[in-house]
Structures are given as structure tokens and as C-alpha cells.
Amino acid sequence: MREFMQASGLNFEHNYHLGSLFLAIDATELLGRVVSGKRGTGGNTEVLRTGVRYLEGHADPQARPLPHSPAQYAKLRNFAGHGAAQLARSVAFTPDSTQLLLRHLAHALNTMWKDPSLPANLAAAEIHPLFTAVKGSRHPVYVSDMQEHLKTSQPADGLDHDSWRYDDVTILDNSTPSASGTA
Numbered sequence: 001m002r003e004f005m006q007a008s009g010l011n012f013e014h015n016y017h018l019g020s021l022f023l024a025i026d027a028t029e030l031l032g033r034v035v036s037g038k039r040g041t042g043g044n045t046e047v048l049r050t051g052v053r054y055l056e057g058h059a060d061p062q063a064r065p066l067p068h069s070p071a072q073y074a075k076l077r078n079f080a081g082h083g084a085a086q087l088a089r090s091v092a093f094t095p096d097s098t099q100l101l102l103r104h105l106a107h108a109l110n111t112m113w114k115d116p117s118l119p120a121n122l123a124a125a126e127i128h129p130l131f132t133a134v135k136g137s138r139h140p141v142y143v144s145d146m147q148e149h150l151k152t153s154q155p156a157d158g159l160d161h162d163s164w165r166y167d168d169v170t171i172l173d174n175s176t177p178s179a180s181g182t183a
Contacts, residue, residue, distance in 0.1 A: 001027045001034075001109055002146070002155060005102060009161030012102070017095050022080035024101045025073060028052055030127070031108060035115070037124030045074045060107035067097045099164040106156035106165065113155075 004027035011020035029044060032051025049070035056066060068076065072091045079087040112118060129140035149158070159165075 001030050001105065002159065004030065005105055005109070005156070006160045006162075008098070008102060009159060009164055012095070012098060012164050013161055015095075017093075017098065018080045020095075021076060021093060021098045021101075024098055024105065025077045025080065027105050028055065028073065028101065029077070031055070031105065031112070033125045033127060034118070034122050035112070037121035039124060039126055048074055048077060054112075055101075055104045055108055058108055058111060059104060063103050063107065064100060066104060067100060068093070102162075102164045106159070106162075109156035110154040 004023050008020045008023035008027065011017075011023060025048065028051040029048040030051070031054055032038070032047040032049065035054045036047060036050045038047045038050075052066065052068075052070040052073050059065065068091065075087060075091050076093055079085045079091075131138050132141050133139075146155075149155075
């Protein structure tokens, strides 16, 4: 998830909004696979919806709610990932909605490990590290880097390309006298 979020952030910094959205939704789908324990390659849309529902149910109290329903995120994934896909007019996205999805994912990445069912679900999902050859021997990609990172930080802390986290977003309660001008 961390790698998907960093890649999404890199795309976001360069205003590649469809790529950023697609990678953030991939991270959400992976979250759905982790929390559901879903095996195999089928049912990816339901796994994505499970990830969105998890984000909705475990939201950062400081963040605004997600702007799309689980079904709309499935439509956005298809639109961002397939060149010939069309998106219904009722499903609109902005860079702000991708930014908000990334913020929810960061919160989930730092808090989901407190779920007592997670280890069993993660084992059932069969998510394995990717291996590569380093100086002629087989090593898991990112695992040692993550182990070092987790010695001093939370999983979503210190993400590369996380400018989406720090943009100045102001949320005004429009029912206050100062916002509505009805003092």
C-alpha cells in the first residue's frame, strides 16, 4: 500500500491526475484484499468496494468523508485504467478527491494494524512480497526498507511524494455566522 501511495503521490505532484487516481484506487483495492482475506484474482470490484467501506468505517476524525460511494470508486477505477471506458456524468472527480482518498489511506495504513483479525486475514489473502535478484541472491523488494522504517515511524509516515498531505485545505463550516455573514 505504501508503494502505491508513494507512486500516486508522485503522479499527483506532476498533475498526472488519472494515474494518481488509479494508483490510489489500487492501494484501496489492496486494503480491501487485506481486510477481507480475499484469495485469487476474481472479485476485484467487490474487494475494492470492501476497501472503500473499510476507509469509510475507519476514517480519520480530522478528514472530510470520502466524496464517492464504493460503486463510484469502481467506476472511477475502470475509467482511469481503461482507455475506452466512459464515466457517467454523475461520477465526477477532482484532484481534491484523489488527495482526500490518499489522506484516508494514510490514516488506515497507520491504524489498521490494531485490528485483531488482520493477521489471519492477511495470511488468507496470500499477499506475498515481490522478489528480485540482488548481487546474485534472491531478496524481497521493499521488505528490509520497511523493517528499518518501522523501527522509528508509522507505516504511512514519511512517504516520498506526499505533498498531497500538506496542501493547505481549509474547511469552513458554512453554518457559522462568520461564514454565512449572518452575525
